[in-house]
Amino acid sequence: xxxxxxxxxxxxxxxxxxxxxxxPGRLEILGNHTDYNxxxxxxxxxxxxxxxxxMPVEGNVCRLHSFDSNSTAEFDLNTLEKPxxxxxxxxxxxxxxxxSKIDNTKIHAFNAGVISSIPLSAGMSSSAALEISAGYAxxxxxxxxxxxxxxxxxxxxxxxxxxxxxxGLLDQFSSVFGEKNKLIFSDFRDVKVVKKIKIPEDYVFxxxxxxxxxxxxxxxxxxxxxxxxxxxxxxxxxxSEVQALRDVSTSMxxxxxEILNVMDYRKAMHVVGENERxxxxxxxxxxxxxxxxxxxxxxxxxxSIDNFENSCSELDYYxxxxxxxxxxxxxxxxxxxxGGISIHLVKKAQAELYSKRLLAGFKLYTGKDKATxxxxxxxxxxxxxxxx
Ligand code: GLA
Numbered sequence: 001x002x003x004x005x006x007x008x009x010x011x012x013x014x015x016x017x018x019x020x021x022x023x024p025g026r027l028e029i030l031g032n033h034t035d036y037n038x039x040x041x042x043x044x045x046x047x048x049x050x051x052x053x054x055m056p057v058e059g060n061v062c063r064l065h066s067f068d069s070n071s072t073a074e075f076d077l078n079t080l081e082k083p084x085x086x087x088x089x090x091x092x093x094x095x096x097x098x099x100s101k102i103d104n105t106k107i108h109a110f111n112a113g114v115i116s117s118i119p120l121s122a123g124m125s126s127s128a129a130l131e132i133s134a135g136y137a138x139x140x141x142x143x144x145x146x147x148x149x150x151x152x153x154x155x156x157x158x159x160x161x162x163x164x165x166x167x168g169l170l171d172q173f174s175s176v177f178g179e180k181n182k183l184i185f186s187d188f189r190d191v192k193v194v195k196k197i198k199i200p201e202d203y204v205f206x207x208x209x210x211x212x213x214x215x216x217x218x219x220x221x222x223x224x225x226x227x228x229x230x231x232x233x234x235x236x237x238x239x240s241e242v243q244a245l246r247d248v249s250t251s252m253x254x255x256x257x258e259i260l261n262v263m264d265y266r267k268a269m270h271v272v273g274e275n276e277r278x279x280x281x282x283x284x285x286x287x288x289x290x291x292x293x294x295x296x297x298x299x300x301x302x303x304s305i306d307n308f309e310n311s312c313s314e315l316d317y318y319x320x321x322x323x324x325x326x327x328x329x330x331x332x333x334x335x336x337x338x339g340g341i342s343i344h345l346v347k348k349a350q351a352e353l354y355s356k357r358l359l360a361g362f363k364l365y366t367g368k369d370k371a372t373x374x375x376x377x378x379x380x381x382x383x384x385x386x387x388x
Contacts, residue, residue, distance in 0.1 A: 001051055001115060002385050008067045009053045009113040017053035017113070021136035023382035024049045025124035026174035027205060027343055028334045029183055030300055031278040033308060035168030037228050037271050038189040038244035040278040042197075043170060044205075045178020047379030050116035050129035052092070054137045057109045062096070064089045064112045077109060083162050088114075091127055092134045094162035098154050099135070105142055112137070119372070122209050123333075123340025127163075128171035131155035132382045140384055148176040149191065151382075166222045167336075178381035185282055189246055197285050199378070204348045206328075206355050208362065208373040210314035212339030221336055224267060224310065231268035234260045245271045270308035274300060294330025294345050298323075301332035301342075310337030314366055318342040321361045327354040351375045 002020055009017045024045035031041030057063075060077045066088060073089030080097040083090040092112060100107045112134065118126040132155050139146070146154070155172035159165045169188060177184055182196040228245055235256045236242045242252075245268055253272050257265060277296045284293040301319050304311045315333045319342060322331035327350030334343040346354050355373040363369050 001049070001117065005051050005053050005067070005113060005115050008115070009055075009111075012065055012067075012113060013055060013063075013111045015055055015111075018055045019137050019140045020051055020053040020385045021133045021140070021382065022049045022051045022385060023129040023132035023136065023175045024178050024379045025118040025126055025129045026171050026178070026335075027124065027207065027376065027378075028170065028174075029205075029343070030274070030281045030296060030332075032270065032274050032300060032304060032333070032337070033168075033224060033228070033310070034246075034271055034274045034278070035170040035173075035186075035188045036166070036225055037275075038246040039271065039275040040246075041170050041186050041188065042183050042278050042281055043174040043186065044183050044378035045174050045381055046118065046124055046207075046376055048117040048119075048124065048374075048376070049379070050114065050118055050126065050133045051385075052130070052133040052137045053113045054134075054141055055111045056141060057111055059109050062093075062109050062112065064092055064114065066114045068115055077107060088120075088130065090163065091130045091158060094158035095131055095134045095138060095154070097162060098157050099138060099142060099144060102144060102146075105144060107142060110138070110141065119209060119341075121213055121340075123335035123337075124207070125171035125175065125335070127159070128155055128175050129382075131158050132172055132175045136382055136384050148381075149173075152176050166225050171335075176382050178379055180380045181378050183285070183378060185278070189244070197282060199285065199345075200288065200290055202348050203290065203329075203345055204351050205376045206344040206346045206351055206358065206373055207334075207376050208318050208342050208344065208355070208358055209371055210312065210318065210339050210342070211368050211370050211372075212312055212314050220310070220338065224308065227264045227267040228271060231260055231264040234264065235268070246275060248272050250276065266307040266309075270303045273303050273307070290345075291329050294328075297330030297332040297343075297345060304333055304337060308337070312337075312339055314339070314362075314368065315342050317365055318344075318358070318362060321358055325354055325357045325361070326350060
């Protein structure tokens with residue numbers, strides 16, 4: 001993909017890029033909406049990625065071109081603080097804005113070209129991949145040297161402060177710390193990768209898209225976060241040591257049933273259950289109990305339906321179908337929810353046929369004939385590709 005971008009960049013901008021960087025999207029495997037509750041997540045970088053190539057130019061105007069949508073955007077370095085809602089280029093502008101706030105950084109104008117194999121607005125974190133790839137490429141050009149964790153946090157600030165989505169750190173974290181064939185077990189209280197765990201070689205993830213638009217900026221994501229905070233405020237009246245839902249067990253939560261609003265209680269039940277499922281899931285993977293792990297994926301999805309209310313009928317249909325098509329041992333929604341993708345843990349040898357059957361059933365039932373299913377394996381983390 002890098003060679004393709006280099007050629008397109010030369011044709012469009014008339015020069016060789018100074019540097020290119022690549023960043024993957026992510027799959028959330030277990031641990032839904034736990035990251036901003038200081039909890040645990042098991043995720044993976046996708047083997048699909050976004051590439052950004054950059055070249056310094058004279059003046060104040062930055063020109064960006066997406067070779068996928070064939071759209072060009074421009075912005076002036078003097079108007080960095082103003083995002084253009086709904087426009088892909090705002091993510092890069094947001095990165096430049098955040099970079100400009102780092103001490104002693106001298107920002108200058110540039111041309112940037114973008115290509116990506118990550119489906120947009122589908123729940124695979126195409127926006128985090130764009131933030132991180134742009135950050136890595138621009139950082140190299142501006143001489144900024146910060147840690148992977150700091151890059152992830154910079155990407156999160158773009159979402160939180162610039163785009164107005166109060167999201168956690170999971171997407172950017174998975175994009176920078178991804179490793180081929182491994183799942184990443186992260187602890188978002190200590191903000192660190194605890195360990196990386198292999199999934200058995202004979203299994204892959206089938207990622208099936210609902211085509212229901214997943215646009216978190218417009219969704220109930222921020223509301224869900226508020227519910228979690230309200231639950232913590234209530235629970236801490238009974239258990240003063242509780243600072244986040246991470247500190248709460250199912251039995252503690254049940255003891256607070258009477259003092260919490262029913263909606264907040266159910267949202268908290270999901271998050272508390274997810275934290276417990278991640279820990280159990282790791283134990284299962286380490287003991288090679290892959291079927292039990294798959295069962296946790298189903299439980300997670302059921303909790304999204306019953307408690308967190310972040311599923312939708314198309315996602316639920318995928319999950320029901322997965323139980324009837326041979327090859328799958330677990331499936332759930334992945335990411336924010338409210339549409340987007342479902343992930344299915346499937347025997348590698350059966351994955352092709354499984355995907356075809358799953359899609360055929362889905363299209364027949366929903367009439368959504370643009371739905372797609374990809375076979376994904378955990379991919380590597382973000383990187384700079386020095387020779388442009
Ligand atoms: C989105 C957010 C993440 C995380 C997930 C849900 O992907 O960007 O921070 O909260 O939803 O787990």
